[in-house]
Amino acid sequence: xxxxxxxxxxxxxxxxxxxxxxxxxxxxxxxxxxxxxxxxxxxxxxxxxxxxxxxxxxxxxxxxxxxxxxxxxxxxxxxxxxxxxxxxxxxxxxxxxxxxxxxxxxxxxxxxxxxxxxxxxxxxxxxxxxxxxxxxxxxxxxxxxxxxxxxxxxxxxxxxxxxxxxxxxxxxxxxxxxxxxxxxxxxxxxxxxxxxxxxxxxxxxxxxxxxxxxxxxxxxxxxxxxxxxxxxxxxxxxxxxxxxxxxxxxxxxxxxxxxxxxxxxxxxxxxxxxxxxxxxxxxxxxxxxxxxxxxxxxxxxxxxxxxxxxxxxxxxxxxxxxxxxxxx
Amino acid sequence: xxxxxxxxxxxxxxxxxxxxxxxxxxxxxxxxxxxxxxxxxxxxxxxxxxxxxxxxxxxxxxxxxxxxxxxxxxxxxxxxxxxxxxxxxxxxxxxxxxxxxxxxxxxxxxxxxxxxxxxxxxxxxxxxxxxxxxxxxxxxxxxxxxxxxxxxxxxxxxxxxxxxxxxxxxxxxxxxxxxxxxxxxxxxxxxxxxxxxxxxxxxxxxxxxxxxxxxxxxxxxxxxxxxxxxxxxxxxxxxxxxxxxxxxxxxxxxxxxxxxxxxxxxxxxxxxxxxxxxxxxxxxxxxxxxxxxxxxxxxx
Numbered sequence: 001x002x003x004x005x006x007x008x009x010x011x012x013x014x015x016x017x018x019x020x021x022x023x024x025x026x027x028x029x030x031x032x033x034x035x036x037x038x039x040x041x042x043x044x045x046x047x048x049x050x051x052x053x054x055x056x057x058x059x060x061x062x063x064x065x066x067x068x069x070x071x072x073x074x075x076x077x078x079x080x081x082x083x084x085x086x087x088x089x090x091x092x093x094x095x096x097x098x099x100x101x102x103x104x105x106x107x108x109x110x111x112x113x114x115x116x117x118x119x120x121x122x123x124x125x126x127x128x129x130x131x132x133x134x135x136x137x138x139x140x141x142x143x144x145x146x147x148x149x150x151x152x153x154x155x156x157x158x159x160x161x162x163x164x165x166x167x168x169x170x171x172x173x174x175x176x177x178x179x180x181x182x183x184x185x186x187x188x189x190x191x192x193x194x195x196x197x198x199x200x201x202x203x204x205x206x207x208x209x210x211x212x213x214x215x216x217x218x219x220x221x222x223x224x225x226x227x228x229x230x231x232x233x234x235x236x237x238x239x240x241x242x243x244x245x246x247x248x249x250x251x252x253x254x255x256x257x258x259x260x261x262x263x264x265x266x267x268x269x270x271x272x273x274x275x276x277x278x279x280x281x282x283x284x285x286x287x288x289x290x291x292x293x294x295x296x297x298x299x300x301x302x303x304x305x306x307x308x309x310x311x312x313x314x315x316x317x318x319x320x321x322x323x324x325x326x327x328x
Numbered sequence: 329x330x331x332x333x334x335x336x337x338x339x340x341x342x343x344x345x346x347x348x349x350x351x352x353x354x355x356x357x358x359x360x361x362x363x364x365x366x367x368x369x370x371x372x373x374x375x376x377x378x379x380x381x382x383x384x385x386x387x388x389x390x391x392x393x394x395x396x397x398x399x400x401x402x403x404x405x406x407x408x409x410x411x412x413x414x415x416x417x418x419x420x421x422x423x424x425x426x427x428x429x430x431x432x433x434x435x436x437x438x439x440x441x442x443x444x445x446x447x448x449x450x451x452x453x454x455x456x457x458x459x460x461x462x463x464x465x466x467x468x469x470x471x472x473x474x475x476x477x478x479x480x481x482x483x484x485x486x487x488x489x490x491x492x493x494x495x496x497x498x499x500x501x502x503x504x505x506x507x508x509x510x511x512x513x514x515x516x517x518x519x520x521x522x523x524x525x526x527x528x529x530x531x532x533x534x535x536x537x538x539x540x541x542x543x544x545x546x547x548x549x550x551x552x553x554x555x556x557x558x559x560x561x562x563x564x565x566x567x568x569x570x571x572x573x574x575x576x577x578x579x580x581x582x583x584x585x586x587x588x589x590x591x592x593x594x595x596x597x598x599x600x601x602x603x604x605x606x607x608x609x610x611x612x613x614x615x616x617x618x619x620x621x622x623x624x625x626x627x628x
Contacts, residue, residue: 017520018522020525024528025524027432028432028435030432031430031433032447039453039457042464044471045472049467125374128548129605130604132552132582132604133604142376215360217356244462246554278558304460312455
């Protein structure tokens, strides 16, 4: 074989190698660009869809509370649904976060490893159940539990003095929606909290135990300081889910529209941004109403984006602290 | 009380310490029991959901239920075959779009550009996309496809679901590729292989199990989505007619059945829920079998 032939082969191979690499790198960059394009598409669609209503109602859309689709008297406002969204998500957080934290503490600090593994498996299972199935269960089963076991006793005991318990409980209301949302976000929050707690260096716990701390004192003094922002981040990721959850809320919140959707009590029927979109989208009678519904989606987009970005920053910060602690 | 002797003094101290000790032990026990109660409280709903779905669902399932379209409303006849078919078609299409794009983006982030403004932007917006409510993503399918073509369609549903699925696949691919030992890539380089070959034939096979698991999780997630389908595929009681026409899907069917006032519709709803859970379960079982049978362990 002559050296010319060899050279020819080697240039051939390098050329082919280069061509492959270029093609492959091009595909990879293309895919990354496609991801960004989809983000742009979300922004574009939501803006384009909601431009009609914002040009008609302006910023008042956020503060008005009527929802009138009758032709000629059309008037839309998002306030009741913003309140409904925040209230139901707030209830979900108030119930879900402490329970998630307790579960995370139990699995990572108290339970023997075997039980911990089983519980982690269960919580993964729970996270894989589609929200429509939570909704179905809430509508036909759980609603009666809350009505008879929680709402009725609270109503009987307090309805005279505390206005937020003052409404005959019905089972399909903001309170039920909040509890079911809590059930849905508990696996999410507790699994992140567990992960964050797991990375606290074991020497921290040993130090606390060696000073004679009880288990709870160890968790409180040696684990919590490390995981505080991680827990807040996890909770906010859960909050993002609770705010954006649609079908489950639609099935249990009672679905009222207009000024009546501003809750006067925890047991009021309500409506969230997402649930109103789901309820009315296929029955919208005019383009303006569709635009108003998409605008509700736009508000939802802004709220969840803000919540998620803050949450991710907090979780990231946490991870940095943890890696610092390990390297020391 | 006077403290005359040494023993008096130590008595008081030990009593005080004992009291404090008992309190601390009480708090500790209280918290432990509290966490156990919370765990039980969280398991009850899961148990109840699974029991109710199986109990109510099993009686609804029959051969007719699985193979026939829905009979007249309230009659309790027919089945949910179009919904099963629709779910498979829409989710399949979405996965066909999202999987290659997601895996390639993950490869880009892990193998081509780890740091820099562009990859960090992609990462950031990918995270943003993960956190968006699915109903907002439904708007995308509606505005870009339903409004322009003038019809609710399979395409619009698949587009929306693919946008939900893609960021999950990107995330998992990047994370999994990152933990593939660098020595494997070096071995490839030392053989003079192109980067494309190294990535496709060495790195990707080593990370296969993790990526597949991620894809299956993402598919299970979109298979259960309801909200974006309301705005895109609409839901019909008929079989698939083409990708430009509307179609049915299980989650959508469950929702519509649950809002009807008939007992028979509710029974159908439970039946559909059981089928949906079984489909998701079958998917992850299938994956587990696949991974167990041909597991590839990278040598470090």
